[in-house]
Amino acid sequence: MRWAETFARASNCGAITLWAINERKNFYKHMGYDVTSEEMDLGHEKYTRMSRKLLYNLTNNHAD
Numbered sequence: 001m002r003w004a005e006t007f008a009r010a011s012n013c014g015a016i017t018l019w020a021i022n023e024r025k026n027f028y029k030h031m032g033y034d035v036t037s038e039e040m041d042l043g044h045e046k047y048t049r050m051s052r053k054l055l056y057n058l059t060n061n062h063a064d
Helices: 002-010 022-030
Strands: 015-021 034-041 046-053
Touching (some): 002 015, 022 034
Antiparallel strands (some): 034 046
């Protein structure tokens, strides 16, 4: 997760959205992700859409 969030920040993304297997929702909630209202049922597994806004370190501005 750390790598994915670092890559997303480097790509100037404002948030990460993912489909979490329902049994893993608590893991993502612990990581700061919020549940959206969307769910997907693929028959053998159910997924919930979750997202998290990315925070940027604004104190390290490099003014040239």
